[in-house]
Amino acid sequence: MRLYQDSRAPNPRRVRMFLVEKGLADSVELVEVSINDRAHQEPAYLEKNPLGLVPVLELDDGRLLRESMAICRYLDELHPEPTMFGTDPWQRAQIEQWNRHAELELLFAVAQVFRNSHPFWAGRIKQAPEFADIMREHLAKRLAWLDGELAERSWLAGDRFSIADITAVCALDFGKISQIRIGDDTPHLARWYADVKSRPSHKA
Amino acid sequence: MRLYQDSRAPNPRRVRMFLVEKGLADSVELVEVSINDRAHQEPAYLEKNPLGLVPVLELDDGRLLRESMAICRYLDELHPEPTMFGTDPWQRAQIEQWNRHAELELLFAVAQVFRNSHPFWAGRIKQAPEFADIMREHLAKRLAWLDGELAERSWLAGDRFSIADITAVCALDFGKISQIRIGDDTPHLARWYADVKSRPSHKA
Numbered sequence: 001m002r003l004y005q006d007s008r009a010p011n012p013r014r015v016r017m018f019l020v021e022k023g024l025a026d027s028v029e030l031v032e033v034s035i036n037d038r039a040h041q042e043p044a045y046l047e048k049n050p051l052g053l054v055p056v057l058e059l060d061d062g063r064l065l066r067e068s069m070a071i072c073r074y075l076d077e078l079h080p081e082p083t084m085f086g087t088d089p090w091q092r093a094q095i096e097q098w099n100r101h102a103e104l105e106l107l108f109a110v111a112q113v114f115r116n117s118h119p120f121w122a123g124r125i126k127q128a129p130e131f132a133d134i135m136r137e138h139l140a141k142r143l144a145w146l147d148g149e150l151a152e153r154s155w156l157a158g159d160r161f162s163i164a165d166i167t168a169v170c171a172l173d174f175g176k177i178s179q180i181r182i183g184d185d186t187p188h189l190a191r192w193y194a195d196v197k198s199r200p201s202h203k204a
Numbered sequence: 205m206r207l208y209q210d211s212r213a214p215n216p217r218r219v220r221m222f223l224v225e226k227g228l229a230d231s232v233e234l235v236e237v238s239i240n241d242r243a244h245q246e247p248a249y250l251e252k253n254p255l256g257l258v259p260v261l262e263l264d265d266g267r268l269l270r271e272s273m274a275i276c277r278y279l280d281e282l283h284p285e286p287t288m289f290g291t292d293p294w295q296r297a298q299i300e301q302w303n304r305h306a307e308l309e310l311l312f313a314v315a316q317v318f319r320n321s322h323p324f325w326a327g328r329i330k331q332a333p334e335f336a337d338i339m340r341e342h343l344a345k346r347l348a349w350l351d352g353e354l355a356e357r358s359w360l361a362g363d364r365f366s367i368a369d370i371t372a373v374c375a376l377d378f379g380k381i382s383q384i385r386i387g388d389d390t391p392h393l394a395r396w397y398a399d400v401k402s403r404p405s406h407k408a
Contacts, residue, residue, distance in 0.1 A: 051305075065297055067301045067304045070304060071297075074294070094274075100271045101255075130332035
């Protein structure tokens with residue numbers, strides 16, 4: 001299998017961390033599609049994904065699968081242990097709830113701060129700096145909320161590390177480029193971050 | 205079971221349409237949480253969802269589940285037939301890919317146009333009209349792309365109606381309030397919309 005991806009983008013990193021946690025990293029060849037070099041807009045790549053987004057998984061028979069969470073869910077079904085999506089309906093529902101919170105409340109906001117205010121995108125896309133400011137305020141509130149949640153348990157969705165933790169750490173690490181940081185006022189979030197960082201998958 | 209929801213918001217409608225498609229509508233009591241009346245910010249509701257978002261599913265034993273897709277996935281697992289999420293790993297992956305496209309490319313963009321430009325939110329939240337304009341341009345491109353995709357098959361994810369179609373139609377119907385419409389230049393999308401509209405679940 002091949003994963004078309006950009007080493008610096010957050011969504012491909014979700015898949016790379018997932019692969020390490022699953023012990024599948026050696027089964028997938030990484031193919032770099034550099035957004036900086038506009039490789040994601042080249043005709044050859046647009047044939048794989050007309051939306052020009054990374055990542056894309058290419059199976060050995062040539063089938064293509066887009067969207068990081070579709071890729072992770074598919075591989076989690078084929079290789080169930082250890083699962084990153086839960087073992088029974090209620091646990092899976094909790095992990096889905098928290099993965100969506102991590103994506104919609106954190107990763108989405110971080111990505112919009114980056115797209116709408118960072119010099120990297122100036123001249124490449126239209127930017128709305130006002131919206132970046134709105135998302136920064138949103139993130140400050142959400143990090144405070146998450147800190148309270150993590151006072152009560154080890155991982156986002158309970159006592160089991162899951163895809164929700166992967167999404168959240170990829171969001172927060174990606175936020176650094178926009179000066180979004182875990183401050184001293186969120187000690188439980190800092191404890192959780194240190195726990196994630198100690199896992200080999202964090203280097204992915 | 206109880207579903208706390210706003211009758212006019214798109215995410216609760218995804219769950220309501222899902223319940224009708226599954227034949228489960230009579231198993232769930234709908235409890236209105238009016239965003240217009242700010243009921244989603246009342247302390248009693250924030251106890252159920254500290255983020256103040258709708259919908260929330262309350263089970264008969266009092267357990268709470270947030271996030272529309274966590275709710276639908278949970279109920280789909282408990283009541284597998286007819287599934288809205290697919291019957292084998294590859295089909296499930298395809299449906300997940302398309303549900304995410306419908307959510308991230310359509311529903312997200314429509315929601316941001318509404319939040320950042322509609323008078324409903326003026327004075328309630330900070331708005332960035334420039335970002336609404338960016339999302340309108342994005343939507344025009346994505347509707348043209350989707351039209352091409354739907355030239356080749358019945359439903360978003362193939363020959364089976366799925367949660368991806370529910371997400372897409374909820375996005376497009378919600379876009380009407382912001383004058384986002386399916387035009388004459390996207391006949392395949394219009395054919396698909398007519399097909400969805402002919403299903404009883406569309407009235408949900």
